Amino acid sequence: MSARQHSPGGFGAFVRAAADRGDLVVQPRMGFGDPAQMRAGLAATRRAGHATVGTITLDSYTRVGDLAAVSRALADGALLNGYPIASHDLSVTRAMLDGIRGPGFPVQVRHGSATPHHIFDALIRLGLDVTEGGPVSYCLPYGRTPLAESVANWARCVDRFAALRERGVEPHLETFGGCLLGQLCPPSLLVAISVLEALFFCRYGIRSVSVSYAQQTNLAQDLEAVGALRRLCAELLPTTDWHTVIYTYMGLYPATDDGAIRLLGHSARLAVYSGSERLIVKTVAESRRIPTVKENVAALRYAGSFASSDVVPLPFGDDSEVYQEARQIIEAVLGLHAEIGQALLLAFGKGYLDVPYCLHPDNRGRTRGYVAADGRLRWSDTGALPVRRPVRDDGRRVTSAGLLADLSYVRRTYDGPASGTPRPAAVEGDSADDWRFALTSW
Amino acid sequence: MTDVEKLPGPPRVVVTGLASDSHTWNLVYLQLLIEELGYEVVNLGPCVPDAVLIEQCRRLAPAMVVMSSVNGHGHTDALRVIRGLRECPGLSTTPVVIGGKLSVSTDRVDALSAELVAAGFDAVFADDGIDSFQSFVALAAGTATSAIEATA
Numbered sequence: 020m021s022a023r024q025h026s027p028g029g030f031g032a033f034v035r036a037a038a039d040r041g042d043l044v045v046q047p048r049m050g051f052g053d054p055a056q057m058r059a060g061l062a063a064t065r066r067a068g069h070a071t072v073g074t075i076t077l078d079s080y081t082r083v084g085d086l087a088a089v090s091r092a093l094a095d096g097a098l099l100n101g102y103p104i105a106s107h108d109l110s111v112t113r114a115m116l117d118g119i120r121g122p123g124f125p126v127q128v129r130h131g132s133a134t135p136h137h138i139f140d141a142l143i144r145l146g147l148d149v150t151e152g153g154p155v156s157y158c159l160p161y162g163r164t165p166l167a168e169s170v171a172n173w174a175r176c177v178d179r180f181a182a183l184r185e186r187g188v189e190p191h192l193e194t195f196g197g198c199l200l201g202q203l204c205p206p207s208l209l210v211a212i213s214v215l216e217a218l219f220f221c222r223y224g225i226r227s228v229s230v231s232y233a234q235q236t237n238l239a240q241d242l243e244a245v246g247a248l249r250r251l252c253a254e255l256l257p258t259t260d261w262h263t264v265i266y267t268y269m270g271l272y273p274a275t276d277d278g279a280i281r282l283l284g285h286s287a288r289l290a291v292y293s294g295s296e297r298l299i300v301k302t303v304a305e306s307r308r309i310p311t312v313k314e315n316v317a318a319l320r321y322a323g324s325f326a327s328s329d330v331v332p333l334p335f336g337d338d339s340e341v342y343q344e345a346r347q348i349i350e351a352v353l354g355l356h357a358e359i360g361q362a363l364l365l366a367f368g369k370g371y372l373d374v375p376y377c378l379h380p381d382n383r384g385r386t387r388g389y390v391a392a393d394g395r396l397r398w399s400d401t402g403a404l405p406v407r408r409p410v411r412d413d414g415r416r417v418t419s420a421g422l423l424a425d426l427s428y429v430r431r432t433y434d435g436p437a438s439g440t441p442r443p444a445a446v447e448g449d450s451a452d453d454w455r456f457a458l459t460s461w
Numbered sequence: 462m463t464d465v466e467k468l469p470g471p472p473r474v475v476v477t478g479l480a481s482d483s484h485t486w487n488l489v490y491l492q493l494l495i496e497e498l499g500y501e502v503v504n505l506g507p508c509v510p511d512a513v514l515i516e517q518c519r520r521l522a523p524a525m526v527v528m529s530s531v532n533g534h535g536h537t538d539a540l541r542v543i544r545g546l547r548e549c550p551g552l553s554t555t556p557v558v559i560g561g562k563l564s565v566s567t568d569r570v571d572a573l574s575a576e577l578v579a580a581g582f583d584a585v586f587a588d589d590g591i592d593s594f595q596s597f598v599a600l601a602a603g604t605a606t607s608a609i610e611a612t613a
Contacts, residue, residue, distance in 0.1 A: 079481040079482065079483065079532055079534060080481050080534070082481070082483070083480065083481050083508055084542060085480065085481065088481070088537075089596065092537075097537065098533075098564075098565040099565075100532060100533045100534060100564060100565055160483060160485060160507075161483040161508060162483060162505060162506070162507055162509075163510075163513070200485055200486070202486065231573075263605065271485075271486075280609025306558055308563065308567065309533070315498055316468060376485070376486075376489050377485065378488060378489070378506035378507070379483055379506065417493065418493060418497065418600040419490055419493035422489065422490055422493055423490060426486055426490070440580075
């Protein structure tokens with residue numbers, strides 16, 4: 020294993036340098052309430068490869084701003100589901116990161132807050148320069164905060180975060196817009212919202228962004244989607260310091276180790292073949308519980324092994340259906356108002372943006388997506404989305420059983436041959452043996 | 462049953478996530494399932510603050526409240542909110558149930574369930590308890606009269 024490369028230009032440059040070497044940057048989802056455990060998790064992530072990035076996922080009380088609940092949990096010794104960065108003393112967090120986080124090992128803070136002032140306060144005080152979110156994607160799926168408030172909160176926080184540059188660092192933000200609810204949203208809308216959030220970040224002073232896309236139900240469609248995403252970034256973003264980041268499947272995860280490994284392998288392939296520079300992994304434990312550090316390390320090693328400087332990413336020049344639809348949505352939204360925050364609000368009001376199945380009061384809720392027989396995500400109703408080929412309610416009535424079948428399509432497909440569902444082709448490198456090797460060689 | 466018969470439309474059920482839980486699909490699924498069992502559903506969505514949950518339940522006077530949580534904080538959040546609900550005069554006897562992944566660890570699941578029942582829940586369903594939940598709802602709806610008689 021080669022030594023960690025030091026990149027002076029911040030997170031974007033770190034990722035670019037890895038990509039230039041032919042490495043895929045891999046990163047876990049990981050957060051512990053206890054600083055010692057958090058430190059151990061980051062240290063293990065750092066040792067897991069030479070292109071890994073550490074993650075501090077915050078607990079959900081911190082995410083919703085209920086710091087009193089964090090205090091009670093810390094006092095009672097109750098387990099938190101993430102790291103309470105706004106509650107631990109700054110000195111505790113500094114000590115937790117000391118000697119681990121550095122230019123060769125960036126650490127990203129992940130949360131999910133529509134009211135993130137206290138979180139950005141902590142990041143800015145600690146000088147932590149990599150985080151993620153977005154005014155739409157951290158609001159609609161995450162609760163009841165009015166979208167207008169979230170947009171105002173995010174504008175203010177991004178603006179303050181961008182000012183970290185005065186301290187000589189290049190702050191980096193990743194959109195969560197390529198995930199949203201994680202399932203049953205056709206890719207064109209994921210791509211459109213991811214790009215719109217990157218534009219929002221740039222509007223408020225950020226120059227280094229990553230644009231997310233979460234693996235969906237069909238590898239070919241996902242490749243098309245990431246191709247569209249990369250083309251739109253190249254066309255529309257006012258910075259060249261951008262990369263795309265793939266999330267391993269965010270929905271109902273396979274329950275078998277074999278299925279979980281194959282799905283992870285396919286997400287790594289999606290990243291490598293699409294030319295994406297970074298991947299956030301899931302583990303074999305995903306369907307059962309919060310993964311152990313060891314399981315995360317195994318997932319990082321396995322996913323990282325797919326990268327190679329020999330792979331030539333697919334070109335993203337073709338006018339795919341995803342590209343056309345995403346472009347139509349983005350243009351219509353940007354045309355609503357010169358100020359992107361206002362444009363986003365107007366777009367949700369008019370239903371130009373409308374996330375399928377999202378229960379948020381500011382989401383119209385007229386669109387519906389489903390898994391077609393070929394495994395692709397399709398619209399059964401595009402509601403008021405400004406697409407050239409709208410789909411009106413096609414008579415498919417959504418039932419609880421039908422919804423569950425669609426939600427569990429990936430689990431079913433990867434866990435084994437069920438009636439009529441094609442098993443993904445076995446590919447060299449996708450086996451439980453490789454996985455066990457990754458586990459034992461750690 | 463008499464309450465159910467008094468209402469003009471189908472009886473109403475409140476489906477809700479808890480204050481710190483952002484998961485949605487469980488709530489979407491439960492809504493469809495409960496609607497299919499003959500109820501009208503008001504879905505409060507994810508991350509519902511305690512005060513909003515209690516206020517909505519007072520306003521809607523539902524035939525049942527169904528809480529779902531999968532983020533590991535459910536046990537803590539639910540213990541807090543059930544006390545508030547039971548203190549409201551109109552909600553002291555309303556059937557209130559909860560299900561999902563209710564704690565970060567899988568140890569002590571039975572003890573935690575017992576604690577929730579003692580605090581005022583009518584039933585607590587395990588992560589894989591959707592069938593028993595369905596039976597419970599069918600019974601409570603009065604749509605399964607023969608089943609009620611059979612178990613009475």
